[in-house]
Amino acid sequence: MEILGIIAIIVVFGFIRAGLGAVGNLATGKTASGDIPFKVRATKSTETFEGSQYEVIKVEMKGGITAPFQGYAATLSLTAMDVTGGKKEPIVCTLDALQLGDTPVLAFISDFPLPYQANVLQNWIDVVSIPIDTLVFPRKGMRTVKFLVDIKGTNASSTCTTTYDFKDAGYMEARENREKLEVYTVQLAFAVSSADGEVHQDEAHIIREWIRKRVEMSSDAEAAKDRLNNTIKQELESFKCGKLRDVKDVCKLMLDVASVADRYDALELCLKVAQADGVAEEDELRMVNQLADLLGVDQDRFRAMRDKHFAAVIQNQSGVLNVDELLGITSDMSEREIKKHLRQEFQKWNQLAAHKDAAKREQAKEMLDLIGQKRAELSQRELANA
Missing domain, CATH: 1.10.3680.10 (TerB-like)
Structure with a gap:
């Protein structure tokens, strides 16, 4: 049995991901993917990205995916509806990358190439993690959400439901x-x-x-x-x-x-x-x-x-770089609080210094340079006051 590695796709805030493993035909001649049902599930969890925690609804999938032919360029789509009380209503999302076209309706579409005609996800694989506080439901209260994951042109299509207690007024009420x-x-x-x-x-x-x-x-x-x-x-x-x-x-x-x-x-x-x-x-x-x-x-x-x-860079009207504004240092911080804050900033940006995105690496380099500049300024101030 041949298994592909997981393909990770990071789209926004590190939340949106997809993965694939594949196997060849079984000895009986039947495709393994045809024998294994395609399933999806949705669970609530907490994820951490760049030091911040987010409550999310995580949608995952597993099972068989039969393509028309080897190397099929499939498209994966995820849609969601609020089906509370048997009525279907859209869910609004404020993240551009999780919106249907030019509308604010919650959806996710991604290329999903299939290397084999018979493909199997043996374990649960992330489709997408949706930050809950980016969602607006039709009405306040306990909502039932139905997700549909469909891999176009294949046999892989399945639904699942989850519930969420929405505390704010919904868009229909408001x-x-x-x-x-x-x-x-x-x-x-x-x-x-x-x-x-x-x-x-x-x-x-x-x-x-x-x-x-x-x-x-x-x-x-x-x-x-x-x-x-x-x-x-x-x-x-x-x-x-x-x-x-x-x-x-x-x-x-x-x-x-x-x-x-x-x-x-x-x-x-x-x-x-x-x-x-x-x-x-x-x-x-x-x-x-x-x-x-x-x-x-x-x-x-x-x-x-x-x-x-x-x-x-962040500039003031004279074109001078404002280091404190960029680093999040406020005038009411004590020197001890500033040092603690700089340690936290260093840890965050140092982790991004080897990011696969060149823009992120460059941003991390700039921020680390500014942190070093601010630390040197504090050291000079301490020496002057000694």
Whole structure:
């Protein structure tokens, strides 16, 4: 029996993976894959990525996969529906890599080459791990989720179900809240865009693209389009008049209507806006950091999001690198707390120094250099005070 090694596919946050093992025909002449049923299962677990823990729904598969011929270029697809009470309704996901096309509907599609005509997954293999706090269900309460894993052009197609107690208001219950939330999200994104005293076209384009996706999922697209475009118009007019939006008030209002996933979605948009022009301005980063604090999100999770976007330098308006902002050092930290924080940062970035992604390696090198620079600065300060 010949077994292939696992093929790992890391797509976003290290969560999305697929694997394959294969065997030849049995001595009877029947294909091993045809004799072994294809199965899928979904379980809740906790996974750690780059120092942060995430509660996930992990979907796995095992069993036989019969392809039309050897070397078949199959496509694996995963779809999910909320089937609580026998009614089928889509589930929304805020991660782009886990969305169906240009919609926010939860789905995952990946190339899945099959080296043999008869393939067998002897053990449970990860299909995808879905961060639960990126999901928005139709309604609040205990939900039943049905997953379908289908490998196109083969016999491999199977479903499984799991349950999850969703604590926030669902999107069907919260249409009115959703309209408010979208306005608040645009207001925060615009506040980040204008934090450096300018509103760049690249930043405005990102906000409008976010609006386009929200309009497409709205039951009243024209009303949603008018509402959100008017929000941008009002924010731009206020900016031109020198009237700055009080983000504390906006965040307070958002907390009344936003789920955890909604808050991360708003911060994701703000991070995209902040780095849209290729330079992460100090004022913009400070604004996003403030929003994360006001929205009460997990700081480790937020910093992982921020680091993903700000691989390059962060500059202030004079073009000088702001080391403290980039390393997450705040003015209220004691010297002891700074040293502890730098040790944690060193461990995190040192692990990424040998990452297979060249961009990640370069980012890790830059961050390790900055950590060394800050440590040298602290040492010089200690010598001066000795």
